[in-house]
Amino acid sequence: MSETPVIALSGVSRVYELGAERIQALRSVDLVVQKGELLAIIGPSGSGKSTLMNVIGALDTPSGGSYQIDGQAVSGLSDDQLAQVRNQKIGFVFQSFNLLPRQSALDNVALPLRYAGYSRAERRAKSERALRRVDLGDRLGHTPEQLSGGQKQRVAIARALVTEPAILLADEPTGALDQATGKEIIELFLRLNREEGVTVVLVTHDPQVAARTRRVVTLVDGRVVEDGPPKGGS
Amino acid sequence: MSLFEHLSIAFDSIRNSPVRTFLTTLGVLIGVFAVILLVGLGDAVQTYVLDTFAGVGSNLLQVHAGRQETRGFQPSSGNSRNKLSLRDYEALDKRGLLLDGVSPVVLGSSELRLGDLRRNVVVFGVGPRYLELRNLAIGRGRFLEPEDLDGRRRVVVIGETIVGELFGDDKSPLGATVYLGSTPYRVVGVTQKKGKTFGFDMDDLALIPATSAQDLFDIETITHLLARAKDKNTVEPAIEEVGELLADRRGGTIDFTIYSQDDMMEMVNRIMGTLKFFLGAIASISLLVGGIGIMNIMLVSVKERTREIGVRRAVGARWRDILLQFLVEAVVVSVLGGLAGVALGAVVIRIVAHFQPDLPVGLSLENVVMALGFSAAVGIAAGVVPAMRAADLDPVEALRYE
Ligand SMILES: Nc1ncnc2c1ncn2[C@@H]1O[C@H](COP(=O)(O)OP(=O)(O)OP(=O)(O)O)[C@@H](O)[C@H]1O
Ligand SMILES: [Mg+2]
Numbered sequence: 090m091s092e093t094p095v096i097a098l099s100g101v102s103r104v105y106e107l108g109a110e111r112i113q114a115l116r117s118v119d120l121v122v123q124k125g126e127l128l129a130i131i132g133p134s135g136s137g138k139s140t141l142m143n144v145i146g147a148l149d150t151p152s153g154g155s156y157q158i159d160g161q162a163v164s165g166l167s168d169d170q171l172a173q174v175r176n177q178k179i180g181f182v183f184q185s186f187n188l189l190p191r192q193s194a195l196d197n198v199a200l201p202l203r204y205a206g207y208s209r210a211e212r213r214a215k216s217e218r219a220l221r222r223v224d225l226g227d228r229l230g231h232t233p234e235q236l237s238g239g240q241k242q243r244v245a246i247a248r249a250l251v252t253e254p255a256i257l258l259a260d261e262p263t264g265a266l267d268q269a270t271g272k273e274i275i276e277l278f279l280r281l282n283r284e285e286g287v288t289v290v291l292v293t294h295d296p297q298v299a300a301r302t303r304r305v306v307t308l309v310d311g312r313v314v315e316d317g318p319p320k321g322g323s
Numbered sequence: 324m325s326l327f328e329h330l331s332i333a334f335d336s337i338r339n340s341p342v343r344t345f346l347t348t349l350g351v352l353i354g355v356f357a358v359i360l361l362v363g364l365g366d367a368v369q370t371y372v373l374d375t376f377a378g379v380g381s382n383l384l385q386v387h388a389g390r391q392e393t394r395g396f397q398p399s400s401g402n403s404r405n406k407l408s409l410r411d412y413e414a415l416d417k418r419g420l421l422l423d424g425v426s427p428v429v430l431g432s433s434e435l436r437l438g439d440l441r442r443n444v445v446v447f448g449v450g451p452r453y454l455e456l457r458n459l460a461i462g463r464g465r466f467l468e469p470e471d472l473d474g475r476r477r478v479v480v481i482g483e484t485i486v487g488e489l490f491g492d493d494k495s496p497l498g499a500t501v502y503l504g505s506t507p508y509r510v511v512g513v514t515q516k517k518g519k520t521f522g523f524d525m526d527d528l529a530l531i532p533a534t535s536a537q538d539l540f541d542i543e544t545i546t547h548l549l550a551r552a553k554d555k556n557t558v559e560p561a562i563e564e565v566g567e568l569l570a571d572r573r574g575g576t577i578d579f580t581i582y583s584q585d586d587m588m589e590m591v592n593r594i595m596g597t598l599k600f601f602l603g604a605i606a607s608i609s610l611l612v613g614g615i616g617i618m619n620i621m622l623v624s625v626k627e628r629t630r631e632i633g634v635r636r637a638v639g640a641r642w643r644d645i646l647l648q649f650l651v652e653a654v655v656v657s658v659l660g661g662l663a664g665v666a667l668g669a670v671v672i673r674i675v676a677h678f679q680p681d682l683p684v685g686l687s688l689e690n691v692v693m694a695l696g697f698s699a700a701v702g703i704a705a706g707v708v709p710a711m712r713a714a715d716l717d718p719v720e721a722l723r724y725e
Contacts, residue, residue: 148637148718169641176639187634187722191339203328204639248638 093160095255095288096122096145101154103140103311114140116311117154122256127282127289129299129319132308138292141308142260145290146181147174159255176204180249182259186241188233188248194220195229198247205252219247222285223277239270246277256288257281263295275301324644326651333652336624337659347620348660350613351701355664355694356671357606359686362693363672365602367684369595375520376588380458382423382558384565385582386411386548406544407579409533412450414568415550421561423553426450429536430546435529436502437489444485444529446503448536448545454514456551459525464497464512467532475534479503480512482526503529503539519681558583610697613660614705621653621709632713633721646714653706654699661698665691 103115114137122128130138143149144156147163156163158178166174175181188197198216207215220226223243233241242262249257259278263271275298281287291302299305300319307315337344388406412427419425429448434441447453454466462483471478479501490496496510508531517525533545552561562581570577625632632645640648669686676684 143719146637148722169643172636172639172641172644175637181637183722187630187637189631189634192335200635201638203332204324204635204641204644206324252639 092124094121094157095124095126095159096120096290097157098145099155101144101151101156103137103144103149104152113311115144115151118308118311118313120145120306120313120316122288122290124255124288125282125286126304127279127302128291128304128306129302130290130292130306130308131294131296131299136308137311138308139260140311142258142290142292145256146179146258147171148181172204176201177252178255180252180254180257182242182245182249182257182262184261184264186233186238186245186265188241188244190233193230193232194225194236194244194247197233197244198251200248201252215251216247219251220244222250222281223247237270238266239273242266242270242274243277246274246281250281250287256290258290260292261294262291263293263298271295324647326647329644329647329651330655332648333655336652337655343620344656344659347617347656348613348663350609350616351657351660351698352613352664352667354606354609354611354613354701355661355698356667357602357609358694358697359665359668359690360671361599361602361606362690363668363684363686364675364682365595365599367682368598369591371682372591372595373588376584376591378458379520379584380456380551381584382552382555383456383584384550384552384558384562386550386565386569387580387582388544388547388578390578390580407546407548408544409537411569411572412533412545412548414572415548415565416450418568419550419561419564421553421557421564423551424452424456425548425550426453426456427533427545428453428547428549429533429540429542431536431540433503433529433539435485435489437499440489442485442488444481444527446536446539447528447530448533448539449530450533453530453549456549459517460515462513462515463495464510466512467530472532472534475538476532477506477508477535478511478531479508480514480530481510482514482524482528483516484524484526485529486513503531506539508535558585610701613657614701617653617657617702617705618708621649621706622712624652625649625709625713628713629716629721629724632716633718633724636716636718637722642714645716646710649710649713650703650706653710654702657698657702657705658695661695664698665694668694 098118098120101115101118102113105112105114118141130141132138140149144151147158151164158174163171163174189200195213195216198219199212202212202215217226217229220229223246225240225243225247228236228240233244236244257278262278263274266274278289278291279301282289291298293299303318305315305317305319306313386407409427412425415422415425426449431446431448432443433446435444449467450472451467451469454461461480464480466480467478470476481496486496489501490499496513499510500507501510502508514526514530519525531539537543550561550565552558562583565581566577569579635645672684672686675682
C-alpha cells in the first residue's frame with residue numbers, strides 16, 4: 090500500500106449563493122495528491138482553480154464532499170483548528186505576494202512562526218534558513234519596497250516554507266512577474282520539489298509551465314476534466 | 324500567541340504611523356489631562372479654601388446691611404437705606420447672650436505715611452474683640468482696647484509686612500507716629516505674622532478703632548458686624564438671637580442679612596462642585612470624543628489592512644489572534660495618549676505649584692493609575708467593534724480585497 094496521501098478530496102463541491110443565483114464553482118471534484126508530487130492545475134478563467142486552492146488550503150469550506158489532509162478529516166474542524174491546519178500543514182504563495190509592507194523580509198517570513206508560538210530566537214533561525222533556501226540569505230533586513238518583484242515572491246515562498254508544511258500551494262505565482270523572472274520562480278519550485286521533496290500544487294495559465302510538471306489537472310466549469318501527465322508542450 | 328507578542332505587533336503598527344497615532348490619541352490625551360487637573364487641582368483648591376475658612380475663625384456670623392431673600396452667601400450690594408451702625412454693635416455686645424464676642428468692621432483704604440515713606444494700606448476699623456474672632460494674635464505691643472473705641476483714639480495696630488517696609492528690621496515701630504491720610508496715629512501694636520488668606524496678605528493691614536475709621540472715612544455707618552457663637556451648636560440659635568435683637572431696634576423691620584460660616588462654606592463647596600462638574604464634563608466629553616476618534620481610526624485601519632488580515636489568517640492566525648491584535652493596538656494607542664495626558668497634567672501642576680505654593684496641589688500615584696485605567700477602558704471600548712470586524716472577516720474575501 091502507498092502511504093497516506095497529503096491531499097485527498099472526494100466529491101468536493103462549492104456553491105456560491107448570490108441572492109437567487111447559485112454559482113457552482115466546484116462540482117464533485119476528486120483529487121488525490123501524494124507526498125513529493127508536483128502538479129499543475131490549469132483551466133480557463135472562472136473555472137474554479139482559485140476556489141479549489143482555497144479549499145485545499147483550508148481557507149474555504151466546501152459545500153459538500155469530504156476532504157482529508159495528511160489523513161486528517163478537515164470538514165467539521167473548528168475555526169481555531171482550521172487556523173492550526175493552515176499554520177502547520179499549508180504553505181500559501183499568492184499571485185500578488187501579500188507581504189506585510191514596512192516589515193523586513195525576515196519578519197515577513199517569521200509571521201507564521203509567531204502564530205505557531207516559537208520564541209524570537211527560534212523564529213530568527215528558522216526564517217534565516219528559509220530565506221537561504223530561496224537564495225535570499227543576504228536580504229534579511231530588506232523591506233518589500235526595497236525588493237524586486239521576483240525577490241518579493243521568493244520571500245513569500247520562504248514564508249510558505251518556514252513551517253515545513255505538508256504542501257505548498259501557489260495560485261498563479263508568476264502572474265505579477267515578467268516572463269524571465271516568472272521562469273526563475275518556476276525553476277525555484279521545481280528545484281524545491283526535486284531536491285527537497287516539497288509537495289507543490291501550482292495554478293498556472295502558462296502551458297509551458299504546466300509542461301514542466303509531471304501531472305496536470307484541468308478544470309472546466311468547476312469540474313476536473315483531465316488529470317494526467319502533461320501532453321505535448323515544448 | 325502571548326500578550327507580549329500582541330503588544331509587539333501593536334508597537335510595530337504604531338511605529339509605522341507615528342503621526343496618525345498622535346492624532347488618534349489627542350482626544351484621550353486631553354481627557355486624561357482634564358482628569359488629572361480635576362483631581363489634582365479641584366481637590367487642592369477645595370481643601371485649601373476650607374482650611375482657610377477654618378483658619379479665619381470658627382462659628383462666625385456676619386451681619387450685612389440690606390435684605391437678602393435667599394440664604395447663602397452673596398455679599399449684598401448695600402443699596403439699602405438703613406445701614407448698620409455702632410448702636411447695633413453695642414446692642415449685640417451687651418445683649419447677645421449666645422454670642423462670644425462681637426466686633427464692628429469699617430472697611431476702607433488709605434494712604435499710610437511715615438516721614439517720606441508712603442504706601443496704600445487696607446484699613447480695618449474694628450472693636451477690641453476683632454483679633455481673637457479672626458484667629459489673629461498680637462505679636463508686639465497691645466491690641467485696641469475699649470477705651471480706644473470710646474475715645475475715638477488715633478491709635479493703630481499694623482502688620483509685619485507694613486512694619487518691614489516702613490521701619491525695616493532694626494527700628495521698633497511701637498510708639499512711632501504714622502499718618503493715615505492727614506491724621507497722625509500712634510502705633511501701639513504689631514500683629515503676629517499670619518501669611519496670606521485667600522490671597523490677601525493678613526500682615527498688610529492697619530487696624531484702628533471703628534470710631535476712628537468712621538472719622539477717617541467720614542461716615543456714620545459700619546460695613547458689617549462680625550460675631551462669634553459660643554460653640555458649633557449655638558450657631559443657629561445665635562443667628563436667631565442676632566436677628567431678633569437687630570429687628571427690635573428697627574421696630575420689626577428686617578433690612579439686614581446674617582451669614583454664618585456654614586453658609587460661606589456651603590457656597591465654596593457649591594462653587595467647587597460646579598467647577599468639578601465642568602472639569603469632569605470636559606474630561607468625560609474628551610474621553611468620549613477620544614474614544615470615538617480611536618474607534619474611527621481603527622475602523623479605517625481595519626479596512627486598509629484587510630489584506631494583511633487575510634494573510635495573517637492564511638498563515639495561521641486564529642479569530643482571537645486578530646481580535647486581540649486590534650484590541651491591543653487600540654488600548655496601547657489610548658494608553659499612550661493617557662500617558663501623554665498625565666505628563667502634560669504633571670507639568671501644569673508643577674507650574675501651578677510653583678506660582679501658588681500655598682495650594683496643596685499634587686499628582687498622586689493613585690490618580691495616575693486611575694487616569695491610565697480610564698484610558699485603557701476607553702481603548703477597550705473603542706477597540707471592540709473594529710477588532711470584532713477584523714476578526715470576523717472571511718479569510719478568502721480578505722485576501723481578494725483590493
Ligand atoms: N465570493 C464569491 N462569490 C460568488 N461567486 C464567486 C466568489 N468567488 C468566486 N466566485 C465564482 O466562482 C467561480 C470560480 O472562481 P475562481 O476564482 O475559482 O476562478 P479561477 O479559475 O481562479 O479564475 P481565474 O483564472 O480568473 O483566477 C467563478 O465563476 C467566480 O465568479
Ligand atoms: Mg484564480
